[in-house]
Amino acid sequence: MTVTEARPGLPARVGHLPVAVAVVVATAVLVGLPAVAGETGRLAAVAVLQVALVAAWVPATGIPGRIGAPALGLAAAAGADLLLVVPERPEIGALLAVPGLGLLAAVLHQMLRRAPRSDVVGSLAGVLLLITTVSALAVLLLLPAAGDGTAAATALLVVGATLLVGSLVDVLLPRPAVAAGVPRGVPALVLGVLAGPVVAVVGTGAGDVATVLGAVVAGLALGAVAALTGLAAGFVVASGPRRAWAAVLLQAVLPFAAAAPVAFSVLLQNAL
Secondary structure, eight states: OOSOTTSTTSOGGGGHHHHHHHHHHHHHHHHHHHHHHHHHHHHHHHHHHHHHHHHHHHHHHOOSOTTHHHHHHHHHHHHHHHHHHSSSSOOGGGGGHHHHHHHHHHHHHHHHSOSSOOSHHHHHHHHHHHHHHHHHHHGGGGHHHHSOHHHHHHHHHHHHHHHHHHHHHHHHOOOSEEETTEEEEHHHHHHHHHHHHHHHHHHHOSOOHHHHHHHHHHHHHHHHHHHHHHHHHHHHHHTSOOOHHHHHHHHHHHHHHHHHHHHHHHHHTTOO
């Protein structure tokens, strides 16, 4: 995972430090704002991450649609948040309406692009993935309904710790690499995943064997999703010259979106 492709001459591992800082900030926002301001703070934290991801999407991925893609992303984020905030008893299934309508909007966006329309398939796929991703981030609003506040914070800390450990290990030990051209090392991937169950067990506190085993499984699941999504983001930003700041945000925020539905399921099972 790297953000240095747009800055030739710098060592690849330098790019992992900004990602680590961004992960710490994102985790602090998601855990700290709800602790200070309750549900209003949680909504603000999710909205901040959604806006950051929308702003970074086109510069980080390089898809066509500098105006349309962010506009659709913001609309999807607002719609997903409203579906989970306005109803008295929100349901996660209501979020399916966002990518459903988003597909129609994304096709219309491609039709309205100025000719010649380059990379239509790539642009359409990128916009749909953005809509799905910001919708997934909205699932974080449901974590307190699936489990208590402590469990929700623990799930977020597991994701943050996985990403942080992976980035820091890559600074010190980037070899052997997972794939050629993507400076993400196997040690970082493995240790990042293993950090998940450690944080999960510590977050749940001392308990019986069943409680500890449940926390370990939950930590491994969240850690694996976060680490593999971070790796996928690394492949995206390593595929060509990208804006460094956008690549940092993509690698720091995208794993939280992928892990949000998993965290919701984990909390429903009382694994944390």
